Amino acid sequence: MRIIVLGGDGYLGWPTALHLSECGHEVAIADNFVRRQYDHELGVQSLVPIEPLTVRVRAWHELTGKQLATYVGDLCDADFTYRIIREFRPDAVVHFAEQRAAPYSMIDRKHAVYTQTNNVVGTLNLLYAIAETDPSIHLIKLGTMGEYGTPNIDIEEGWLEVTHKGRTDRVLYPKRPSSFYHLSKVHDSHNIEFACRIWGLAATDLNQGIVYGQQTDETVRDDRLATRFDYDAVFGTVLNRFIVLAALGQPLTVYGEGGQTRGLIDIRDTVECIRLAAEHPAKPGEYRVFNQMTESMSVRDLAKLVADLHPNAVEVEYLDNPRVEAEAHYYKVTHSGLVELGLTPHLLSETLLTSLYAVADRYKHRADPAALRPTVRWRSPLATARAGSAG
Numbered sequence: 001m002r003i004i005v006l007g008g009d010g011y012l013g014w015p016t017a018l019h020l021s022e023c024g025h026e027v028a029i030a031d032n033f034v035r036r037q038y039d040h041e042l043g044v045q046s047l048v049p050i051e052p053l054t055v056r057v058r059a060w061h062e063l064t065g066k067q068l069a070t071y072v073g074d075l076c077d078a079d080f081t082y083r084i085i086r087e088f089r090p091d092a093v094v095h096f097a098e099q100r101a102a103p104y105s106m107i108d109r110k111h112a113v114y115t116q117t118n119n120v121v122g123t124l125n126l127l128y129a130i131a132e133t134d135p136s137i138h139l140i141k142l143g144t145m146g147e148y149g150t151p152n153i154d155i156e157e158g159w160l161e162v163t164h165k166g167r168t169d170r171v172l173y174p175k176r177p178s179s180f181y182h183l184s185k186v187h188d189s190h191n192i193e194f195a196c197r198i199w200g201l202a203a204t205d206l207n208q209g210i211v212y213g214q215q216t217d218e219t220v221r222d223d224r225l226a227t228r229f230d231y232d233a234v235f236g237t238v239l240n241r242f243i244v245l246a247a248l249g250q251p252l253t254v255y256g257e258g259g260q261t262r263g264l265i266d267i268r269d270t271v272e273c274i275r276l277a278a279e280h281p282a283k284p285g286e287y288r289v290f291n292q293m294t295e296s297m298s299v300r301d302l303a304k305l306v307a308d309l310h311p312n313a314v315e316v317e318y319l320d321n322p323r324v325e326a327e328a329h330y331y332k333v334t335h336s337g338l339v340e341l342g343l344t345p346h347l348l349s350e351t352l353l354t355s356l357y358a359v360a361d362r363y364k365h366r367a368d369p370a371a372l373r374p375t376v377r378w379r380s381p382l383a384t385a386r387a388g389s390a391g
């Protein structure tokens with residue numbers, strides 16, 4: 001198949017492009033490198049050094065003889081988005097190219113507006129580019145489990161059967177997320193479902209859990225193929241922060257009571273899920289949703305697991321929660337769709353021991369302890385403005 005990976009220079013896009021290429025697909029990458037700019041803006045860097053895209057692509061060619069086409073540009077520029085679809089003529093488009101950090105979207109108005117504009121407009125341009133070029137192109141879009149929030153009922157795969165006043169319908173599962181970033185994904189989901197319904201597009205929306213892991217079968221072949229490992233308080237996931245804190249011999253900092261439960265998935269399962277979704281496409285007019293996660297765990301249990309398995313003694317500390325979120329809640333998720341397509345999940349406990357502790361230990365000299373402390377608070381704009389005017 002011909003597959004274009006949007007956001008192919010990012011944490012997940014790069015290993016996905018390699019995996020699809022390794023599996024025999026013709027792959028192109030598009031990216032505007034804005035992720036590298038956020039690092040400059042925030043004064044942080046990936047724990048694992050990453051090469052420029054040109055070096056990465058050359059290394060892959062040297063090692064395998066396989067070519068990856070590259071397009072540099074912004075999906076919010078409609079001319080660019082139309083051009084890549086028209087030139088490359090993909091069978092499937094994998095769309096990772098969004099601003100993906102909840103704390104980044106909650107810094108202030110400017111970052112909230114940027115996040116929603118970048119994500120929603122980029123996706124809308126893409127929907128039009130597909131619909132006007134070739135509506136049979138399968139869109140595989142990365143959403144997040146955070147779209148659902150933490151409802152007090154089971155989370156289904158995208159859709160919910162509702163009986164109301166004696167009548168029954170199948171409706172999009174109601175979403176109640178907890179950041180402007182997660183809301184951008186909800187808006188995307190609605191736009192994609194609408195495009196499938198009215199134009200007959202075929203789309204798979206992957207509500208992905210928190211991804212962990214830094215190595216895939218392809219990226220381990222050469223240091224030049226490494227993908228990012230973000231550990232800072234804005235872009236780093238809770239698990240990456242814990243792993244780096246443990247490597248530095250510092251206590252693991254749990255926000256609030258730590259009862260927040262989240263879905264997780266290994267990076268090797270992510271790239272495999274994308275392959276499975278691409279090779280088993282949605283039907284014309286179908287808006288298909290998979291909950292792309294394999295395990296769920298509370299933040300408290302995550303801290304305990306990282307501490308218990310670590311070769312050194314590790315303490316756990318509880319901090320004031322900078323976010324506004326439920327700290328004790330019901331969490332039960334249906335996630336059978338991808339397993340039915342053939343996914344065999346990895347387990348976090350195994351990945352910690354076989355890969356993640358070693359990666360953090362190798363590069364801990366690059367970690368900046370100041371970057372681990374939370375700086376973004378989920379407070380009302382009025383409180384933020386008052387704090388600002390008080391100096």
Ligand SMILES: NC(=O)c1ccc[n+]([C@@H]2O[C@H](COP(=O)([O-])OP(=O)(O)OC[C@H]3O[C@@H](n4cnc5c(N)ncnc54)[C@H](O)[C@@H]3O)[C@@H](O)[C@H]2O)c1
Binds near residue numbers: 030033076
């Ligand atoms: N990493 C996770 O744990 C996780 C969990 C759930 C969902 N997701 C979703 O998966 C996707 C990829 O996540 P990631 O961790 O690889 O993020 P990332 O930031 O590392 O990668 C995203 C890439 O997209 C590019 N990009 C952003 N906006 C763009 C635009 N307008 N035009 C062109 N390129 C643009 C960035 O430069 C970056 O290289 C995101 O949509 C994210 O929301 C990630």
